[in-house]
Amino acid sequence: MQLDNLYQEVILDHYKNPQNKKLSANYDAQVHHVNPSCGDEIDLNITVKDGVVEAITWDGVGCSISQASVSILTDLLIGKTITDAYKIYDEFVALMQSKGTVEGNEDLLEDAVALAGVSKYPARIKCALLGWMAFKDASVQAQAK
Numbered sequence: 001m002q003l004d005n006l007y008q009e010v011i012l013d014h015y016k017n018p019q020n021k022k023l024s025a026n027y028d029a030q031v032h033h034v035n036p037s038c039g040d041e042i043d044l045n046i047t048v049k050d051g052v053v054e055a056i057t058w059d060g061v062g063c064s065i066s067q068a069s070v071s072i073l074t075d076l077l078i079g080k081t082i083t084d085a086y087k088i089y090d091e092f093v094a095l096m097q098s099k100g101t102v103e104g105n106e107d108l109l110e111d112a113v114a115l116a117g118v119s120k121y122p123a124r125i126k127c128a129l130l131g132w133m134a135f136k137d138a139s140v141q142a143q144a145k
């Protein structure tokens with residue numbers, strides 16, 4: 001898999017120094033998501049207060065794409081309103097489904113644009129999306145409480 005060097009560095013940095021990778025004792029919802037095609041696994045806790053993503057913590061094992069993607073997600077979405085977080089989520093999912101035809105809105109996606117190149121590799125898209133699917137699932141459950 002060939003990714004832009006700078007982007008590869010962003011991904012490796014998040015893989016080696018994952019953000020918020022320590023499951024919190026308290027949370028509104030907890031989910032466990034797996035990507036059987038690669039063997040990636042993620043547990044994710046979320047706390048939502050007054051329509052704002054107050055905390056996301058996680059633990060996981062798997063390839064660098066899956067682990068870096070969820071680390072990037074926590075950096076990006078903690079502190080955002082649910083409305084803004086879902087805008088970013090939709091933009092990221094659209095980027096992953098673009099088959100490499102879209103560069104991604106860097107204003108919205110920040111470090112997550114580093115994963116744009118993954119959209120050219122169908123086998124890896126589920127790796128990149130795993131944490132995002134977990135976030136969406138957990139946030140829906142948290143709001144239903």
Ligand code: ZN
Pocket residue numbers: 035038039040062063064065066127
């Ligand atoms: Zn993977």
